[in-house]
Amino acid sequence: MRSIVNLAARLLLILATTVAVSSALGQTVTIAVKAEPNTLDPHKVVGRQSEAFLANIFDGLTARDAAGTLVPGLAESWEQVGDTTWRFHLRHGVAFQNGEAFDSESVRFTLERAGDPDSPATTWSQINTITGVDVVDAYTVDIHTVSPDVLLPARLAELFGPMLPPVYTVEAGDDFGTHPVGTGPFVLKEWVKNERLVLAANEDYWRGAPSVKEIVVRPIAEDATRVAALIAGEVDLIEGLPHVMVDMIDSRPELRVERVSASRVFYISIDASVKPLDDVRVRQALNYAIDRQAIIDRLFGGLGRPAATIISAQAFGFDPSVEPYPYDPEKAKALLAEAGYPNGFSIEFDYFSGSVADHYALSQAVAGYWTQIGIDVKENAYELGVFQEKRGANKAAPLYVYSLGDVFLEPFWLVEWLAAGDMSRRYSNPEVNALIQEIRSTFDASRRAELYSEVQRLMKEDAQHAFLFQVDTLWGASDRVNFTLRADEVPWFYPLSLAD
Amino acid sequence: MLSYLARRLLTGLLVVFGVTVMVFGLTRVAGDPAALMLPPSASAADIAAMRERLGLDDPLPVQYFRFLGSAVRGDFGKSLRHGESALPLLVARLPATFELGMAAVALALVVAIPLGVVAALTRGTVVDVGLLGVAVLGQAVPNFWLAILLINVFSVGLGWFPTAGRTAGLASLVLPAVTTAMYLVGTQLRLVRGTLLEVLNQDYMRTARSKGLGRTTLLIKHGLRNALIPVITIAGVQLGHVLGQAVVIETVFQWPGLGLFTVQAITGRDFPVTQAAVTLMAVFVVGINIIVDALYGLLDPTIRTA
Numbered sequence: 075m076r077s078i079v080n081l082a083a084r085l086l087l088i089l090a091t092t093v094a095v096s097s098a099l100g101q102t103v104t105i106a107v108k109a110e111p112n113t114l115d116p117h118k119v120v121g122r123q124s125e126a127f128l129a130n131i132f133d134g135l136t137a138r139d140a141a142g143t144l145v146p147g148l149a150e151s152w153e154q155v156g157d158t159t160w161r162f163h164l165r166h167g168v169a170f171q172n173g174e175a176f177d178s179e180s181v182r183f184t185l186e187r188a189g190d191p192d193s194p195a196t197t198w199s200q201i202n203t204i205t206g207v208d209v210v211d212a213y214t215v216d217i218h219t220v221s222p223d224v225l226l227p228a229r230l231a232e233l234f235g236p237m238l239p240p241v242y243t244v245e246a247g248d249d250f251g252t253h254p255v256g257t258g259p260f261v262l263k264e265w266v267k268n269e270r271l272v273l274a275a276n277e278d279y280w281r282g283a284p285s286v287k288e289i290v291v292r293p294i295a296e297d298a299t300r301v302a303a304l305i306a307g308e309v310d311l312i313e314g315l316p317h318v319m320v321d322m323i324d325s326r327p328e329l330r331v332e333r334v335s336a337s338r339v340f341y342i343s344i345d346a347s348v349k350p351l352d353d354v355r356v357r358q359a360l361n362y363a364i365d366r367q368a369i370i371d372r373l374f375g376g377l378g379r380p381a382a383t384i385i386s387a388q389a390f391g392f393d394p395s396v397e398p399y400p401y402d403p404e405k406a407k408a409l410l411a412e413a414g415y416p417n418g419f420s421i422e423f424d425y426f427s428g429s430v431a432d433h434y435a436l437s438q439a440v441a442g443y444w445t446q447i448g449i450d451v452k453e454n455a456y457e458l459g460v461f462q463e464k465r466g467a468n469k470a471a472p473l474y475v476y477s478l479g480d481v482f483l484e485p486f487w488l489v490e491w492l493a494a495g496d497m498s499r500r501y502s503n504p505e506v507n508a509l510i511q512e513i514r515s516t517f518d519a520s521r522r523a524e525l526y527s528e529v530q531r532l533m534k535e536d537a538q539h540a541f542l543f544q545v546d547t548l549w550g551a552s553d554r555v556n557f558t559l560r561a562d563e564v565p566w567f568y569p570l571s572l573a574d
Numbered sequence: 575m576l577s578y579l580a581r582r583l584l585t586g587l588l589v590v591f592g593v594t595v596m597v598f599g600l601t602r603v604a605g606d607p608a609a610l611m612l613p614p615s616a617s618a619a620d621i622a623a624m625r626e627r628l629g630l631d632d633p634l635p636v637q638y639f640r641f642l643g644s645a646v647r648g649d650f651g652k653s654l655r656h657g658e659s660a661l662p663l664l665v666a667r668l669p670a671t672f673e674l675g676m677a678a679v680a681l682a683l684v685v686a687i688p689l690g691v692v693a694a695l696t697r698g699t700v701v702d703v704g705l706l707g708v709a710v711l712g713q714a715v716p717n718f719w720l721a722i723l724l725i726n727v728f729s730v731g732l733g734w735f736p737t738a739g740r741t742a743g744l745a746s747l748v749l750p751a752v753t754t755a756m757y758l759v760g761t762q763l764r765l766v767r768g769t770l771l772e773v774l775n776q777d778y779m780r781t782a783r784s785k786g787l788g789r790t791t792l793l794i795k796h797g798l799r800n801a802l803i804p805v806i807t808i809a810g811v812q813l814g815h816v817l818g819q820a821v822v823i824e825t826v827f828q829w830p831g832l833g834l835f836t837v838q839a840i841t842g843r844d845f846p847v848t849q850a851a852v853t854l855m856a857v858f859v860v861g862i863n864i865i866v867d868a869l870y871g872l873l874d875p876t877i878r879t880a
Contacts, residue, residue, distance in 0.1 A: 106738075112655040112842075120611045120655055120842070193627065199616045251657055267656075268667070268830035268838075269739060294738045294828045295838075302725045303737040428841060459605025459843050466609045466621060481613075496618045 113251035116236040117195035132236030132256030142561030170239040183240035222515035285571040315548040334559040337386040338479035345472040357537035359409040365401035378545035391526025418448030422471035428458035470498035586860040593856040607843035650850035671831030675816040677751040682758035690766025713760035738828040769801040810866035814859040
């Protein structure tokens with residue numbers, strides 16, 4: 075018996091040593107993410123997670139700095155040369171990771187591939203104002219848009235404007251997604267799906283070689299396991315730290331929480347075309363009834379901020395003087411009584427689970443607040459895919475939860491999106507529509523900011539949504555690495571470095 | 575024996591066919607992949623165009639027979655998310671799941687057989703009751719909870735095993751295999767105990783005892799040997815159960831097998847992969863059942879004509 079125990083102990087020791095050796099590979103940084111990209115072909119990516127990851131391998135014509143400001147990328151500068159034409163001056167001497175030169179032809183090829191009518195890019199809707207690309211010379215391109223598009227430079231940043239090498243892309247065909255070539259800071263070295271994705275530093279990167287030579291990206295879907303991997307020292311960084319686990323990380327001296335306010339605004343859509351929601355007093359009552367700060371405190375550890383409209387605090391044009399609805403249940407009841415519903419009414423409310431961001435718990439909290447002012451809330455809980463189908467068919471309940479992030483940090487497109495009229499998007503206010511049309515083609519930034527202020531004031535007052543809050547995106551980090559999050563939430567590993 | 579096997583094969587085929595109808599129907603009622611594949615800014619027209627490209631706007635029977643026609647040739651179509659053929663993607667994940675399943679079943683047998691024997695021999699005592707208690711606990715504890723508990727104790731606390739993945743060789747296998755085995759041990763332990771008790775009371779055992787055979791010889795040669803037939807059967811069937819458990823275990827431990835990949839396919843409404851995965855699992859489970867039945871026939875002649 076003793077010899078068996080002995081043997082078992084030795085076996086465990088050997089196993090333990092293997093683990094220790096594998097986690098201490100010098101210059102490598104290991105990062106656990108919630109999910110790996112579905113593909114690394116920028117025109118076939120599905121979901122924000124996949125889109126955002128591309129920045130590490132590709133560059134766009136423009137880019138974002140740590141604060142989220144638009145800065146030059148593969149284009150050194152850009153200007154308007156007509157109402158519907160932008161001219162981009164490209165950076166000289168940039169090569170793709172396979173040696174192909176980056177020039178105007180690459181831009182033309184990439185954008186034509188994205189807009190191929192037979193199989194447009196999954197992300198085409200983000201850049202589909204483009205109608206054509208003219209090569210002016212080897213390092214100058216003119217990009218035409220269907221109507222004046224103030225947003226074009228932002229559209230061509232890292233998320234939707236990654237540039238591809240024409241020769242290699244055609245050669246690679248369907249294999250491009252697993253063997254991508256860009257101009258970015260890292261080269262894909264190895265990808266074992268569901269296990270690891272290894273990035274090697276691009277020593278010839280035009281911004282200068284990255285400090286970390288190798289990054290291992292491991293998908294770990296389960297929150298608890300991902301956090302355990304960080305605490306056990308197996309990984310140096312984890313994406314998507316759940317708010318309820320912040321204390322666990324904070325209590326360990328060698329770990330820290332990195333946070334940045336996400337642009338995603340959670341909201342409840344209110345159908346103003348049906349009774350009794352057609353009365354603005356009723357819609358305002360629904361807004362006054364919700365204690366936004368309490369939900370942030372209880373569900374998100376206080377890491378968030380109440381929102382007044384869909385326009386997030388870091389977006390261009392955000393006006394802090396338009397304040398979120400305060401929590402005032404008495405006023406809410408008074409408004410209901412005034413509108414003729416002193417005893418409330420009965421209404422359906424759709425919400426869902428299974429999306430990247432948790433909409434489930436907060437929806438239940440909101441339903442609870444509405445119940446407190448006397449409304450009989452009929453709650454329908456769905457799985458995301460099923461709800462999306464219902465919403466897409468324009469059949470969502472009069473009240474439903476949703477959220478949107480501002481990928482361009484320039485929000486007119488969000489308002490336009492809310493007002494599209496189909497797919498249960500019911501926002502309707504002619505005044506706001508007119509303002510949005512004006513913003514689209516107003517190239518003077520200060521004038522645009524004024525117009526945005528007006529949009530926010532109107533959106534808050536007409537209360538066709540109960541905008542709730544923005545919450546912080548959290549990462550867990552080991553003190554072994556220096557890493558901060560970018561304001562646009564793109565996981566950008568270029569500035570990552572090892573602490574000495 | 576041959577006609578028996580032929581009959582089993584035929585019913586097996588019918589089961590697999592039934593499964594394809596069900597998985598096809600269920601994926602079609604559970605949401606639209608086109609909407610999930612495009613960014614929020616996509617318009618209804620963009621989504622409709624995507625549906626058309628994916629062939630999702632054809633009538634359901636047309637879609638089903640197109641799927642079935644290709645599936646019998648081993649072509650389940652291209653993954654909507656990965657853009658690669660569904661079947662090879664899944665086949666690449668089989669070794670991981672197979673490794674986990676075999677390790678768990680083997681581990682369970684190694685633990686359950688001796689404990690089952692002890693329980694049978696100490697029937698009615700505190701030891702017996704204690705072991706049965708452990709068996710019930712093993713079956714009652716939710717596997718995701720056990721998994722996280724084991725990770726916290728052995729990975730975070732003691733640092734013995736990695737928390738997730740399959741990159742550290744054998745060390746990576748330990749926690750997922752133990753978690754999966756916990757459930758299997760319960761069933762097997764109780765089965766070994768029960769059948770052994772039954773066998774020990776058989777006439778031939780009394781005869782053997784009266785011939786003056788030693789206790790150990792009696793137990794192993796005459797008792798356990800006969801008691802193990804159903805245990806082996808159940809172990810085979812459990813390999814099928816492991817596939818079901820893998821869905822949870824592989825997700826918690828990020829074990830890169832069939833279960834994890836299937837869960838991702840289901841959440842992403844990746845129809846081709848979901849259909850291929852479920853069909854593959856059905857073939858696997860049906861296959862194991864046929865093999866087990868055949869083995870059982872070989873071991874116990876009375877079954878053959880049944």
